[in-house]
Amino acid sequence: MSAFIAGFSLGLSLILAIGSQNAFVLKQGLKRHHVFAVCFVCALSDALLISAGVAGFGTIVQQFPTIETFARYGGALFLTVYALLSFRSAFTQKHAIQTKDQPTTSLVRTISIALAFTWLNPHVYLDTVVLLGSISTQYQPHHFVFGAGAVCASFFFFLSLGYGARLLAPVFEKPRSWQILEALIGVIMLAIAYSLVTG
Template sequence: MLHALSSGFALGFSLILAIGAQNAFVLKQGLKRQHVFAVCLCCALSDAILITAGVAGFGTIVQQFPSLEIIARYCGATFLIIYALLSLKTAFTKKHSLELNQDTQYKLLPIIATCLALTWLNPHVYLDTVVLLGSISTQYPGLEFYFGLGAVISSFVFFFSLGYGAKFLIPVFSTPKAWKVFEVIVAVLMFAIALSLIKG
């Protein structure tokens, strides 16, 4: 049981560790202190649902209907391009200040909607959580639940560490110039991911 649990945790953590659109968004919200708990919980719960579906055998359905992956890929690329353009617009048209970025000044719904889009419109998430973790869980017959649980725990640990750990970077982003650079980096990252999705 412990072996399956630890294996699921280690693999889940290694898969989610790569910098992607979702992680960049969580980091950004952590730096801005905008509904950090809700964003981290949203990402972790989304992963939990996908991992559970994969362990339960949904990965075979995705493999049988490849058109689902294609649809998700192009929808995700479109959203990422729009998000990248908005980041560029923000970088060059808005004045950034950490002191102004308090939770009470930003509506929760648009932030959660963006978080959900970055998560559920990213086909890489399905490949990592549903297909890959789902298929590897079969190597632990009778212990699939514990393998999946380990992966789910890793998601909660990672996202909450990233979201709340971002506060240690706040001194770096205390100037408007640093925020502009960060927004441009986010935009480039989004464009790059979108391009990789289009290329397949």
């Protein structure tokens, strides 16, 4: 039980910070567009990476730095494009009550974006595969219980964020709130893209 609690606590602390992935999940939750699919894809991706780390694949990532380099520059490019789209949305769309009046992005495209936010982010590899993987060795022979705790934390966080976002719906009935959110997301994306490029 102590290994599970430790894994849950550490896993939760690593994903609490507002990042590109969390901002996307929050936005989808506010719009109520494919919320479960987005939350599930993000959490499942984390689960796969955490499992790989606990199974010992963190050393592989460290031995092949090209994986991190690809994720770094690919992620920076993706985040920059998404930031520009957010800025365009903030300043050009009317932002009527989006949960009812705006067209919904297709499920396939939405899932693709969610996957990109996860797999093109080198910080995800460092947090899940390397960090959680290395810490799990301290809980031998219960390292998989530690990993299970981290996986549960990921599912708990993303589902809470996605479905809890609707509590903010009254605030986002105002078009100005959506404009501020889109602009804020754009700033976050650009800041993270910059940090990826500059190391």
